[in-house]
Amino acid sequence: MNHTKAYSAASATSLLASTTIPRRDPTERDVQIEILFCGICHSDLHQVRNEWSTIMPTVYPIVPGHEIVGRVTKVGSAVTKHKPGDLVGVGCLVDSDHTCPHCQANRENLCPNQTLTFNSPDKHKTAPVTYGGYSNSIVVDEHFVLRVPTNLNLAGVAPLLCAGITTYSPLRRWGVTKGKKVGIAGLGGLGHMGVKISHALGAHTVVFTTSSKKKEDALRLGADEVVISRNSDEMKKHAGSFDFILDTIAAGHDVNAYLNLLAHDSTLVIVGAPEKPMSVSAFSLLMGRRNLAGSIIGGIAETQEMLDFCGKHNITADVEIIPTQKVNEAYERLVKSDVKYRFCIDMASLKA
Secondary structure, eight states: OEEEEEEEBSSTTOOOEEEEEEEOOOOTTEEEEEEEEEEEOHHHHHHHTTTTTTTSOOOSSBOOOOOEEEEEEEEOTTOOSOOTTOEEEEOSEEEOOSOSHHHHTTOGGGOTTOEESSSSBOTTOSSSBOOOSSBSEEEEEGGGOEEOOTTSOHHHHGGGGTHHHHHHHHHHHTTOOTTOEEEEEOOSHHHHHHHHHHHHTTOEEEEEESOGGGHHHHHHHTOSEEEETTOHHHHHTTTTOEEEEEEOOOSOOOHHHHHTTEEEEEEEEEOSOOSSOOOOOHHHHHTTTOEEEEOOSOOHHHHHHHHHHHHHHTOOOOEEEEEGGGHHHHHHHHHTTOSSSEEEEEGGGGGO
């Protein structure tokens, strides 16, 4: 067993602080990774502060982070996909049961026995729960380690392991391509990735935002049009015209306003996670024979497909790089949506 530096929280009200955590020695199927960058996802904050206590209660101490990019330092004897020196990524999952129908169909994200990158029971018993990417190193089953395109900025790649696949998966599954009219509701960490990927897929991409200040940025990211969602006249102009809408909004909002923009037989997919349940009018679905669905990350093969797609189209997240010592400040700014569009930790700062 090895030990490595990390940043952890001791309770729901504690600040994240420097600590040392155990990491297991690689088994024959494992890959040991020196972590170079780790993105900050809003779910990190939720779990550090135990805000999902009824669904996913936090076990302390917690080391968050599931948007990991690093370099392979050691591999087990049976590892064939990676070698020391390779640039790799690790997302929201570090294991699954490998045998259920979902795993057999490359849908590990739906496995009932999945192991999350942090705050999940550690079947190796190295610690009570898994510890995430706010650390200098990690050991992961090779199946859950992904190849990172070498032409991309590594700090900008890290958020692709969550925000990228969260938006790519539904856009691909529901057939977004050239000639489709696609709406992206919300322009934050998820939304800005949705815009970039939808644009790269060739769709006519429309961003919905409550802020007119975001119009210029939305166009820069690849939007063809920007609609201020508070303006009912602007919304009405698009009624019944969308082939697909990706709802990335994490705050409470009227989802019916977006359902009414769908053409018949079209779909709105929710990937944002508002704290409180949303009210859905049956007539918003019935009258246009519309569909409402949800989606969460993607399987490992699909995540690799997403990374390769981003490499081909030179897509990365817009990031603000910070040292670990500013993580608590970043959390406070994240609550205020004061970031464009994702914080990414330079893990070299943890060695200082």
